Amino acid sequence: MRSYTLIAPAKINLYLEIIGNRPDGFHELAMILQSIDLADQISVRSLSTDTIRVHSHHPQVPTDKTNLAYRAAELMVKEFPDSFARFGGVEITIDKHIPVAAGLAGGSTNAAAVLVGIDLLWNLGLTQSELEELGAVLGSDVPFCIAGGTVIATGRGEQLSPLPNLDNIYIVLAKYRSLEVSTAWAYKTYRQQFGSTYIKDTASLIARASAVHSGPIVRAIANKDAADIAKKMHNDLERVVLPEYPQVLQLRELFASQPGVLGTMMSGSGPSVFALVESQQQAEVIKQQIRTTIPNEDLELFVTRMTTHGIKIASSV
Numbered sequence: 001m002r003s004y005t006l007i008a009p010a011k012i013n014l015y016l017e018i019i020g021n022r023p024d025g026f027h028e029l030a031m032i033l034q035s036i037d038l039a040d041q042i043s044v045r046s047l048s049t050d051t052i053r054v055h056s057h058h059p060q061v062p063t064d065k066t067n068l069a070y071r072a073a074e075l076m077v078k079e080f081p082d083s084f085a086r087f088g089g090v091e092i093t094i095d096k097h098i099p100v101a102a103g104l105a106g107g108s109t110n111a112a113a114v115l116v117g118i119d120l121l122w123n124l125g126l127t128q129s130e131l132e133e134l135g136a137v138l139g140s141d142v143p144f145c146i147a148g149g150t151v152i153a154t155g156r157g158e159q160l161s162p163l164p165n166l167d168n169i170y171i172v173l174a175k176y177r178s179l180e181v182s183t184a185w186a187y188k189t190y191r192q193q194f195g196s197t198y199i200k201d202t203a204s205l206i207a208r209a210s211a212v213h214s215g216p217i218v219r220a221i222a223n224k225d226a227a228d229i230a231k232k233m234h235n236d237l238e239r240v241v242l243p244e245y246p247q248v249l250q251l252r253e254l255f256a257s258q259p260g261v262l263g264t265m266m267s268g269s270g271p272s273v274f275a276l277v278e279s280q281q282q283a284e285v286i287k288q289q290i291r292t293t294i295p296n297e298d299l300e301l302f303v304t305r306m307t308t309h310g311i312k313i314a315s316s317v
């Protein structure tokens, strides 16, 4: 039986603008997504039985059908029944390092790894865009997680256009382990408080999309200017999450006050907060400083950096 171990990187949002809400219930978004080298390891192995099994030691990661990695395998079984009959079931082992329910696409990147892993196990030879199409069935962030890098995502987040790749920009990332923010709550509250525009047809979508404000940060990315990127970062969801979650606001303010921080932002619907910093050395100093100011063990802190890849093979046997 063959098996593959894959690296599944997390993402941060350098930019998140809510353009409006769509008739299908989703939001029309403009996001800039960035892979970081904080990653899970996902192993996929063929089984002689016709079952899907998920293993994980992480207490917050389910191993049943609610796991997005399980659902990715189920989708592959449904789409490729002949291969399933030929190769058998799949065992998935999740070695979790990405904080859970953090706005870092942890579940989505695991699902992306399972799509890539089963493609390899079953010799399907799917193209990147075929894998992205399958990913879109599972969730809005899954297509991005396949190839990763630096991307502008529109639609509900599944329409991807690559931007010049950024790497080696250092990041300090913080998340309270026990704090979760529901993504659905964040978008619903935004809609209630700020009355996001209802997009009923293509004409109103084009009108709204042309008013998107991502131009300045896209230019900063094209120039690979970390300080300018940091200045132009934006996340609409901070308007609802920060007032409701004082711990997130405190982290945001603490990061902003540290020497060497170029800019700080909440990722996705939170509650993780990150800061772009000038160097790895400074990132370590800032991490230590935050740890000293907030000695609470519930606070997870990481030094990480931007990376240019999505799902990558670590090993195969």
Ligand code: ATP
Pocket: 060, 061, 062, 066, 067, 068, 069, 094, 099, 100, 101, 102, 103, 104, 105, 106, 107, 108, 110, 111, 141, 183, 268, 269, 270
């Ligand atoms: P996103 O940034 O895409 O909104 P997230 O980083 O906020 O995602 P996840 O880490 O994917 O959130 O977890 C959200 C919920 O999904 C958790 O409550 C968790 O129980 C569940 N879940 C299902 N599958 C997974 C998985 N493979 N890894 C982590 N959580 C998972």
